[in-house]
Amino acid sequence: MIDPLVERIATRIRTEREARRWTLAQLADASGVSRAMINRIERGESNPTAVVLGKLSAAFQLSVASLLAQAEEAPEVTEPAAAGVRRPADDPEWVDPETGYRRRQIAGPRFPAELAEIRLPAGARVPYPAAAFAFLHQLVWVLEGRLTFHDGDTAHELGPGDVIELGDPAPRVFANTADTDCRYAVLLSRTDRP
Known part of the structure; x- marks a missing residue:
């Protein structure tokens, strides 16, 4: 199935x-x-x-x-939901079959910005090409653990509470070199140009 x-x-x-x-x-x-x-x-x-x-x-x-x-978004959802509380169990969680990276969409599809919670297991490394960041403003906020964030050729070591706002599109890597999971939030908004 x-x-x-x-x-x-x-x-x-x-x-x-x-x-x-x-x-x-x-x-x-x-x-x-x-x-x-x-x-x-x-x-x-x-x-x-x-x-x-x-x-x-x-x-x-x-x-x-x-x-x-x-x-x-569940296919049967056609009307905006009434204001209310959503529990973590209400949100689908996608799991990367290779790294165990877990992603839960926090903001609904009708919200004007995208917000996701990510759990990156110890030792996991997820690279993205620069084109994946075109037409976006993006902010990463580390909630728990350590995140080594590669922005092009620059590496940033981020800990709980640290925030990084991303600039122009570049190849990026989210890496957890620690021995415990890292949990972070990603906030995205679209722009007209890369």
């Missing part, structure tokens, strides 16, 4: 590709992800890793958060 979230991610990626009238080969060329892998993802046979999602989102000029947020 296919995990419902993996199935929605598959549908979201296929919808984005088809909206651009791209073939699998065209998306493979634009993203650097093999045609065979994209095909397996779109059929719901493979849960993409964070690295693969980063490459696909860059090709679509979307943030990983946007790609996942729209996939995480």
Whole structure:
């Protein structure tokens, strides 16, 4: 049986590709992800890793958060929810099958900014291409643990309470070199230009 979230991610990626009238080969060329892998993802046979999602989102000029947020929204939700409390159990959590990276979308898809909570296991390293950060303002706030954040050629060691606002798009790496998990929040807002 296919995990419902993996199935929605598959549908979201296929919808984005088809909206651009791209073939699998065209998306493979634009993203650097093999045609065979994209095909397996779109059929719901493979849960993409964070690295693969980063490459696909860059090709679509979307943030990983946007790609996942729209996939995480339950298909039956058509009206904005009434103001109220959401519990962690109410929010889908996506888990990277390669690193164990866990991502929970905090802000709903109709909120004007994207907010996600990330849990990065000890020893995990997740790189993203510069194109995954185009058209975005992004802020990373470390809540627990240590995060080694590579912004292009510059590495920043971040601890609890530290915040980094990202500048122009650059290749970035989120790494946890500590022996305990790191929990951080990512806040994104779109802009008209990279």
